[in-house]
Amino acid sequence: MKISLTVDVYPSIEEFTAGDEVVCFLVYDASQGVFQLVDGPSGAFRVRQGNVYALTKDAGLRLRHEPTPVAAFLSSIDQSLGRERRHPLAR
Numbered sequence: 001m002k003i004s005l006t007v008d009v010y011p012s013i014e015e016f017t018a019g020d021e022v023v024c025f026l027v028y029d030a031s032q033g034v035f036q037l038v039d040g041p042s043g044a045f046r047v048r049q050g051n052v053y054a055l056t057k058d059a060g061l062r063l064r065h066e067p068t069p070v071a072a073f074l075s076s077i078d079q080s081l082g083r084e085r086r087h088p089l090a091r
Helices: 057-063 070-081
Strands: 022-024 026-029 034-037 044-048 051-054
Touching: 051 057, 051 070
Parallel strands: none
Antiparallel strands: 022 044, 026 034, 044 051
């Protein structure tokens, strides 16, 4: 997947870099033909050593997000959507 950022609102240390494993919540903007993060940095999370972290420290504080194992994070999404867990990528 190719990602490009059109605004510079993240501290450089918290930007995506090549090779990052991330979970992004996206919405499609048909008028521009692009996907955008839902709610800015609150719509993206990093995966490190089997745990999911908020993209930025600020987003983590606003969301009150603590590092969460990938399987638990994906299960909470499924639960919020009212469906059973079926993620082969969950570790």
